[in-house]
Amino acid sequence: MVAVLLAFAPASDAQTLLDELRTANENHPKLQSKRNAVGSSTEGIGVARSGYLPTVKVTGDSGPEYVDSPTRRTTEGHRYYKGRETAGITVTQKIFDGFSTDAQVDQAKAAKAMAEADLRVARKMVFSEGMSAYVEVLRYHKMIQLARESERKIAEQQNLEDERVQKGSGIAADVLAAKQRLQVAKVRRLAYERDFQVYASIFAQNFGHAPEVSKMSDPPIPATVLPIELESALRAAEDESPMVETASFKIESLSEQKRVMEAGYFPTLDLIGKANYENDKNATLGVRRDWSLLLTATWELFSGFKTDSQVAQATFNATAAKDDHLDAMRTVANEVRSAWHKLNNAKESLDLQDNAAILAEEVWEAKKKQRDAGKATVQEVLDEENAIILAQIERTQAYYNIIKHSYELLAGIGRLELPVIEQAATLPPQYPGRMAVPTARDLNRQQSGASSLAAVPVSAHKDEAEGVRSRMSDLLRQSDQSAARKGQR
Helix, strand or coil: CHHHHCCCCCCCCCCCHHHHHHHHHHHCHHHHHHHHHHHHHHHHHHHHHHHHCCEEEEEEEEEEEEECCHHHHHHCCCCEEEEEEEEEEEEEEEEECCCHHHHHHHHHHHHHHHHHHHHHHHHHHHHHHHHHHHHHHHHHHHHHHHHHHHHHHHHHHHHHHHHHHHCCCCCHHHHHHHHHHHHHHHHHHHHHHHHHHHHHHHHHHHHCCCCCHHHCCCCCCCHHHCCCCHHHHHHHHHHHCHHHHHHHHHHHHHHHHHHHHHHHHCCEEEEEEEEEEEEEECCEEEEEEEEEEEEEEECCCCCCCHHHHHHHHHHHHHHHHHHHHHHHHHHHHHHHHHHHHHHHHHHHHHHHHHHHHHHHHHHHHHHHHHHHCCCCCHHHHHHHHHHHHHHHHHHHHHHHHHHHHHHHHHHHCCCCCHHHHHHHHHCCCCCCHHHCCCCHHHHCCCCCCCCCHHHCCHHHHHHHHHHHHHHHHHHHHHHHHHHHHHHHC
16 A cells, blocks of 8 residues: 555655754744743733833813803803813822732733743643654554565465465465465554554644655654653653643742732822813813822722632632642653653563564574475475564564653653754763663664664565575475475376
């Protein structure tokens, strides 16, 4: 099903993980939305600080004014109708508001910090999903290739069994068994193709275009920026995780909200200056000018227990935020522990799969020698050759699990950021203790003596495999001819 792998059009000249994350960081709509939220919260600080500054209001009116009242008719004997003009200015400076403005400014600063931490949370989610999709696309692309190779070998074995049955030297049950194995191999390949399409869709969602596998490469394992001990990872997560930061700033914001509500217990003092100009206003002929500068005090002595309820509500909200902070710390700690153990398990699994691949190749070599000595059949040799491919599939799983879980651990401790990933891609790896995960070069090393097929691409093994199959076909024909001569005798 080649169309499945080629259904995605190219989108750029290079699709390394670092390049894709850079593009997502600039263009992903979720991150754009969070940046706008940070800008909004920044303006909120200016809104809160406006309480420190005076307010200036200017009023004025001009137009005809009509007055007709019993008093006017009694004293003046006629109604009043004339144009009027007024102008006024009021300057108000807040002197004391129960520390409400101070609390609002601090709350706005906490809101901005929370918005910035929320941006980091969103970036972590986008990067984590994108990284996972990137790695899974590479994983299933390679596993599809291996599954096709396995499928081809089983089909070849089936053809050999058919030839033997037609020549009278084979067993029909062996043909049926080969067909059954071929069906299992096809089902396995279809499952890989399904998963490839799923992760390709997630890739397009996060990076804005479909993957082009030919331009993608295995991401570097960020071992240089990972803690070497689990306790160090947990401490780093407490200090650097954006989820924990968001919860901390939420506590601070709601604590300041409580201070804002407590301002209702205090009086307010305002310095108010006014100046007015009136001409023919309210049936008073001529110009009137006045000004005043007053210190005004206001104290609400009873509000129907409104202030008490607002303070109690803010207290509950702040307490709930503290519980959310504790929950965030536990959640992050669980993510770190899970990623840590998955990474170490994947590393151990890769070591085992490397050994399994080496053993599978050694068994295959032994079967070839047995076949040359007449102690093994061609079908047994083909079975062992297919076992090498299956071992390589399992090794591919373990290899990409190491990459994926490394970045999951990096995300869990709050370090899945572009500068850190760039550093991981440029610094030479250091692998102390159990965190000694191999690089791509280590994973493609050649073993002394028998080389590990799990570290060699299928294409590198193809020429040797073709030669072996040719020799197998010759041996099979010789065996059939020998059996035919015995039958004639």
